[in-house]
Amino acid sequence: MSSQNDILFAKAQLHIPGGVNSPVRAFKSVGGNPIFIKKANGAYLYDADDKQYIDYIASWGPMILGHAYEPVINAIQQQATLGTSYGAPTELEINMAALIKSMAPNVDLIRMTSSGTEACMSALRVARGYTGKNKFIKFEGCYHGHADAFLVKGGSGMATLGIETVPGVSEAVANDTLTVAYNDLEAVQHLVALHKNEIAAIIVEPVAGNMGCILPAPGFLEGLRKICDDENIVLIFDEVMTGFRLAKGGAQQLLNINADLVTYGKVIGAGMPVGAFGGKQAIMECVAPLGKVYQAGTLSGNPIAMIAGYTLLNELNTNDDLYTELNAKTVYLKDGLAKVFIDKNIPVTINQLGSMISVHFTNNEVNNFADAAACNNELFKKYFHHMLAQGIYLPPSPFESWFLNNALRYDDLDKTINATATFTA
Numbered sequence: 001m002s003s004q005n006d007i008l009f010a011k012a013q014l015h016i017p018g019g020v021n022s023p024v025r026a027f028k029s030v031g032g033n034p035i036f037i038k039k040a041n042g043a044y045l046y047d048a049d050d051k052q053y054i055d056y057i058a059s060w061g062p063m064i065l066g067h068a069y070e071p072v073i074n075a076i077q078q079q080a081t082l083g084t085s086y087g088a089p090t091e092l093e094i095n096m097a098a099l100i101k102s103m104a105p106n107v108d109l110i111r112m113t114s115s116g117t118e119a120c121m122s123a124l125r126v127a128r129g130y131t132g133k134n135k136f137i138k139f140e141g142c143y144h145g146h147a148d149a150f151l152v153k154g155g156s157g158m159a160t161l162g163i164e165t166v167p168g169v170s171e172a173v174a175n176d177t178l179t180v181a182y183n184d185l186e187a188v189q190h191l192v193a194l195h196k197n198e199i200a201a202i203i204v205e206p207v208a209g210n211m212g213c214i215l216p217a218p219g220f221l222e223g224l225r226k227i228c229d230d231e232n233i234v235l236i237f238d239e240v241m242t243g244f245r246l247a248k249g250g251a252q253q254l255l256n257i258n259a260d261l262v263t264y265g266k267v268i269g270a271g272m273p274v275g276a277f278g279g280k281q282a283i284m285e286c287v288a289p290l291g292k293v294y295q296a297g298t299l300s301g302n303p304i305a306m307i308a309g310y311t312l313l314n315e316l317n318t319n320d321d322l323y324t325e326l327n328a329k330t331v332y333l334k335d336g337l338a339k340v341f342i343d344k345n346i347p348v349t350i351n352q353l354g355s356m357i358s359v360h361f362t363n364n365e366v367n368n369f370a371d372a373a374a375c376n377n378e379l380f381k382k383y384f385h386h387m388l389a390q391g392i393y394l395p396p397s398p399f400e401s402w403f404l405n406n407a408l409r410y411d412d413l414d415k416t417i418n419a420t421a422t423f424t425a
Ligand code: PMP
Pocket: 060, 115, 116, 117, 118, 120, 143, 144, 145, 146, 156, 205, 209, 210, 238, 239, 240, 241, 265, 266, 275
């Protein structure tokens, strides 16, 4: 008998490319059919067959306090009765911007968008407008959304699907995108010297989450900061994943490095379609209508999205124990999984910082995309399906970070560790 998931997937493919509205949802690299979600609550997802899953994706980051978080849901319901969009400014947007500025460093001005893609695309445009230069550096395996300029050696779904170059991105655009290995400061120095006075920006995930979770090597981000200072290059931290997740002030605060521009998404919208880019006054003053760098959005600063994001950020801002609790849970999971894999003689490297974590099947350290790609990713597929069958929903790709949410109880973490204990390679 077919499951409801399989029936829905067959139907979805008649109408939607690959049956999904974002590629990594399709289980393409792990095989099998995706599960269709009916509802979610706290740490759990429920599929079309009413099966419950412990969720380690958290909507790819946003649901840091769990699904259907009551204060957020109440705020959305209340705001919805007042209208869903006005196309004119609201006080909600001021409150949101002021709250973000009070939490995150180096944000003098901030502009809301409707996705992380728009935030990164706009930040790059601003950096180019500000410096008058065109080229920029990104790191192999980092993902900054699907704007043309970023679809070069991208992580996330591109890595998952093995797409190296994207038809539709013109050579002229791609030629301005320079790429180097993550954590390779020397290669950055070399590239900057080779393209002296041509580089507008360096964009980086300060903790990478789109090739699994990969931590910045000691000195890497500090080195980027120095190169940018010396060469009049704008340092953009893409904090779409790390913002408000690793700390109230994101990776900038946790790692104590100042970016010039910073992009946000995911947590900032509490599950509504929201992104933002902000940064230093002089750079952000280039943005229209103050300056000539045009950037806009019919639904930017949408009132329902703003109240949802504001409510969640406010909770994060006023709960002093939250990040400590979340980190402790993630370390507990890491230690539990590591012990199980050691007992089983399955070589793994588990990278973790704050509530971001990923399991790489390898004997080696995983410090960049080449390392992540060289892992036993066939084994990951087997592990993914083993866990899914036991009601544990991991990202369906080894090139994605897992995200913990604070609705997870230690009992859920124990179930996850115990389910891993029954895995055979
Ligand atoms: N930057 C990073 C670091 C991301 O992880 C993502 C999405 N996973 C994006 C940008 C793009 O965000 P969105 O999917 O909201 O467009």
